[in-house]
Amino acid sequence: MRLLITGAAGGVGTLLRPLLARDGRVLRLLDVAALTDTGDGAELVAASVTDLDAMTAACADVDAVLHLGGLSTEHPWEQILPTNIDGTYKVLEAARRAGVPRVVFASTNHTVGFHPRDGHEAPDHLFPRPDTFYGVSKVAGEALGSLYHDRYGLDVVCLRIGGCFARPLDTRMLETWLSPADAARLVEAALSAPGPLFTVVWGVSDNTRRWWSLAEAEKLGYHPRDDSERYADEVPAADEEFLRYLGGGFCSPELDGGGRDGSV
Template sequence: MNRILITGAAGAVGTLIRPRLARAGRVLRLLDVAELQPAAGEEVVRASVTDLAAMERACAGADAVIHLGGISLEAPWQDILDVNINGTYTVFEAARRAGVSRVVYASSNHAVGYHTPDEYPLTAATLPLPDTYYGVSKAAGEALGALYHHRYGLDVICVRIMTCFAEPPNPRALSTWLSPDDCARLLEACLAFPEPGYRIVYGVSPNTRGGWVSLDEARALGYRPTDDAEVHAADVLAEHGDPAADDPVFAHLGGQFTFPELDADRL
């Protein structure tokens, strides 16, 4: 994969993975509505994922698309519809028109956020149970990926990303953390695996306190994670305290995304 288009490249995950995906002879084409300063081996396209013509131009000559672009938290329905759902359709359609053979789609654990601990570990076969409009958009993106694979032959891998930060930000993340290095390892596996077809995998590191989701599908692609949130546990618990076992943040996979603060009439 010599030229990879990354949408949402200015976002949190995009910023973390750019240096980790850099390779000699590889061009990272970065697309975002925000201004970006390219490093060596990078190209910048300033455009929205909702602009089909701009997306088609950005896809031209690309070997693969890593689609990170969109609203990354809960938002009013119209915003989610415009950017996350229509934007994801636009990315798939532009890739199809430009002849791109593979799309790696950044889905989310929030596509299955209302599943409960008695169902763990969740697998690729776990049915969507979104916790928010944001989660609905990720389930819709997975469905679009299935359509574009089965109808048009695109290879599509949907990565249900858990908690990808430089370090675990809170006690819940000691179970859900995806380290930036492991994120890059997973994306490299998604890019390299021959003829993956359509797949759903979970993006998480092999944390000592994990086991909420299965890593079997990701490992089948060649993902070899090495990091563990436990090395950060003492610092995280010193800052936030040790949560009670019945803390509602642990009642569903989606954590605080299931809380009433995100009800529609409060957005």
């Protein structure tokens, strides 16, 4: 089995690389940034998701694509559009042309960031209310995935990821954290669930403070094992001002117009 991972040199890609490596699987890692040969047998590809010909070539003999590539924080529209929106189109189109049956798309909780917290569990398939141009780009990616599933039969699983870091960064992330090990479990479930399939699921660990649904992810076979609570005494407090929104600090007016970078 050959798995193509776009954006493999990024934060999530770097965390997942050793966790997704296994006997009988070849990782084909693609990024515009330099990738390190770690001796794990991975195939390293220097290319951009914005290059359709390069992406089509990279999809040759691939069984599935994990699409992590793109800008992972807020940026001006002129940067978001070609990288995150057109780039995702080109990944899906390249997969279609090469006959790849499944794409797992790294979406984000910021597709629904302006939903107010109402004291109830945030359901799966929550209607888009993006908080940034970055969030808009991931809404577009989910919509493209739906189109490519319905029109071309491509299996697409969209993961609305919380904060995927080695450990939570603040008290908000005690709710939204996706541990690297659980991220790998979620990807494995998304790769192996029977098709035909298009779905949108939350990417979150089974945190004590979690208020995002796990129902759809569990249907894929995802069974998270980690809980952020063990870090509760170690992380700083999150900015309380925007915690009334699902997207937290991404709802800050400081991000109006993509004027500066944000963090997850």
